Amino acid sequence: MRLWSTSVDPFWSTGKVNVTPAVWLITIAVTIAFFVYEFFAHVRKPHEPSIGESARWSAFYIGLALLFGVGIGMVSGWGFGGEYFAGYLTEKALSIDNLFVFLIVMSGFAVPKAYQQKVLMIGIIIALVLRGIFIAVGATLIDNFSWIFYIFGALLLVLAYRQAFSSHESDPANGRAVRLARRILPITDDYHRDRIAVRIDGKRFFTPMLLVIIAIGVIDLVFAVDSIPAIYGLTEEAYIVFTANAFALMGLRQLFFLIGGLLERLVYLAQGLAVILAFIGVKLVLHAMHVNELPFINAGEPMLWAPEIPIWFSLAFIGATIAAATVASLAKTRGQGHAGPPTAEDEREIADATTDR
Template identity: 75%
Template sequence: MDIPVWVWLVTVGVTIVFFVVEFLAHVRTPHEPTIRESALWSAFYVGLALLFGVGIGLVSDWDHGGEYFAGYLTEKALSVDNLFVFLLVMTGFAVPRAYQQKVLLIGIVIALVMRGGFIAVGATLIANFSWIFYLFGALLLVLAWRQLRHDDGEDPGDNAVTRWSRRVLPVTDDFHGDKLLTRENGRRMVTPLFVTVVAIGVVDLIFAVDSIPAIYGLTEEAYIVFTANAFALMGLRQLYFLLSGVLARLVYLAQGLAFILAFIGVKLIFHALHVNELPFVNGGEPLLWVPEIPTWLSLVVIAATIAVATVASLVKTRGRLPENASDGGADRSSEQQHRR
């Protein structure tokens, strides 16, 4: 794809406008969104993402369209896993529901900025070093193993950065509405909401390491990588409130994501063998046959894995929907511990 500079500028500009409108329309006045509001906005953003993918297929070609849809599905699935971690962070910091929208929106913007940086770095590496596919593939296999064995009992908000923030920064004991900064006794201080945003930012950085190599395993087009990530993050705030009571029931999501990451990792290594040729060519004759996994097969595998993991999770936890977020987190953790 040969994307003109003006298309990049328009795409980034429209993305920024969407987030500004989100803030002005829904977050400036703190409130907890209703199920209806969350469902309508989630449907709008998903529809917009699907329409954009059809546009890529019509304007460019359906190979690129398929790459976009595969990338979007992968990023959306990873984003849902992000939501569960966000839920644990919010619960750990006891953030009131009315203030969670602001934290989520700031966290999503941080995620988009971080992923933008990773996308630029990834595109540069791919353009100059074809062997980087081996590294990306190996990284995804390691991440798949970690995803399969990660401990949901760990507190994602308890990390070195947040501990440093609490130790170094003057933090108030109580929330001050949805303010990140406040003044007490004439002294400028940060609120627990600020520390929560810091914790969400650290989580975003960790998940960016997962998502960018994964989508570069499906497409080498930086424009598709960026737009798939942008659309996966749009509407994530509404999806959080829509699924907050159901997230704890997705007990097989980690296994599904581990399989997807491993599949893309293997696909990347196969692609690297074809691109570099040296590891398996001797005098022009291949020493072993390695398949090129087509985009349509990647799309089918990713969609099927997400569907199976979701249905299996809902069947497994039928009748055990937690009444609140904290119970949900405990329920999912104990469920995964039971499976181990």
């Protein structure tokens, strides 16, 4: 059996999915309702979630995401179902990588555990909004410019290289945006519960919580640049892109408290994501060749001989890569796990571990 071909398998054929405005409105409304419920039921009252609470809600959201994917497959065909699952797996892996950096930020700012839920919720909402904007922009570009696939593919190959080899700022809590905010705004030295601003002697001050949110927002922007071109390499359907992202972000807060110290044990996650991004980058370039309209490439004619990687192979490759990176990471760090998020003593070790990410 060939891994890819230029012919179309009817069982996996995707075509175009017809999503009405009503379905879009219902989907967005339900997504917002879930996050509103999360805030009032779990985040509004500061507390550190128990392992049991985190496990139950993590299982609920993952199960809901899987059921939604099965529903897409049954209603619209398993081509779309496969695209959703491949996108969900990719976005979930990127979101866990995002969580790792959130962990570094909260350690750097010494955010009390009882207030970490609020920070995570704000970070997840910012991520959803930014990704929603990028999804709309990406869909418009794809509908009007077929050559954008060349750009997306090249971008993902660059991001894959940076993910695997380049050194990133090891202390996001001391990034440029945070340093600028410290210079411009009056910031208190201590937290005042989970408040962002307080009045002291009649003067308004901002708390370190604002700096945490700024750092989280910058991180979300960077990860949105990674994630949206990646998932558009797996599906051109904006609805699938949005729902895969939404489900990947749902339950992320609970997952943070559930896996806790396992996050820093995933030492090969960055390399695994680099392989996935590079794979999708190549897939996008091949697709761009297949729909080519650029006059200076092949005289503006599509290169129909270019192979197109089918979604079933993409799904299998992404799943196998994530599994391999996880197993290899846990094997390498066996006996080095922590019971929960890192203490102050762990902070230097975690920052050093992310220097190469």
